[in-house]
Amino acid sequence: MEQLVRTNNIVLLATGGTISMKTDDSGAAYKALGAASLGENLSGIPNVSIEAVDFAYDIGYSVTHQMMLALAHQITQLCERGDIDAVVVCHGTDVMEEVATFVDLTVASRKPIVFTGAMRNASMPGYDGAHNLRSAVQVAMSEHAMGRGVLVCMDDTVHIARAITKTHTSRTSTFDSPNFGAVGFLNNDVVDFKGTPPSFRKYALPTHFVDVPLIWVYAGQDTSFLSLACSQSKGIVIAAKGIGHVPAWWMPVIRQAIAQDVIVVVASQCGSGSTSLQYGGVGSDRDLLDAGVIFAGYRRPLQARIELMCAISCGLAPAEIRRAFASPFGLE
Ligand code: ASP
DSSP, X not given: OOOOOOOEEEEEEEOOSXXXXXXXXXXXXXXXXXXXXXHGGGTTOTTEEEEEEEOSSOOSTTOOHHHHHHHHHHHHHHHHOTTOOEEEEEOOSTTHHHHHHHHHHHOOOOSOEEEEOOSSOTTSTTOOHHHHHHHHHHHHHOGGGTTSOEEEEETTEEEEXXXXXXXXXXXXXXXXXXXXXXXXXXXXXXXXXXXXXXXXXXXXXXXXXXXXOEEEOOTXXXXXXXXXXXXXXXXXXXXXBTTTBOOGGGHHHHHHHHHTTOEEEEEETTSSSOOOOOOOSTTSHHHHHHHXXXXXXXXXXXXXXXXXXXXXXXXXXXXXXXXXXXXXXXXX
């Protein structure tokens, strides 16, 4: 008897990035491929129908909050369509960590949403965009991709958006998930996921963004950036040393900011591992806790900033923000 195989209807949403670029006569890479051209890389994948959509903006290192909001709104609308099974987003790699995290935090759908990109543009030997896009579509077609939040598929590896970081300026294996590990792999067109998806906390999609500055602590840094940031913001993220340390002379500014209802989140600039409590003394992790900061746990600074920005922008009360960050991985 003839077996019926369901066709997956997938939107390919092109937002720019190296995956859509070619090198021009001057040797510089510029955007050359829209969604329809990118979709030509997908011929031969069985049981899939692709709807190619060009996003209104090219998202790259000049991404704005407005573009991020527009992207999350568009993905939400696409996921609400009954005739769409999944969305694959072609995206630049430079800000993928932040934008994919934002979409993950704010788009509530259980449908697969898979970001992908490229490290070599379409004129370069070994263009990885075509392969990454095919892989992303294969991930998006997998029933096991449902309910995992936003995934990032690059170099035959599947990550969750809120875990990724770009670790290398040019290698195709640039993305890593230091505190989580990859959640799946592709082998010869087969997608294998590890375990079942955890349930991460979501936020309402805000109508506008309240900006949250991120301050990277460096040796001998005075308090000028810190004071400015605290005087102009409802919340700040400090990328602190080690498990959560700042210069001793920062503490009066931090204490005063918290007294004036500024939410201060402390993440670690180490790249992996969690904030935690061990040391005494002024500027130590324990001193910061005593001052009333919120620790970011395993969230790295960029993702902690996006999450705090979502929390403040959608009007969460300080106690609720504290509860959200009390989960070191951002689980519900
Ligand atoms: N290097 C980047 C990319 O991979 C450029 C960007 O993010 O816009 O696409």
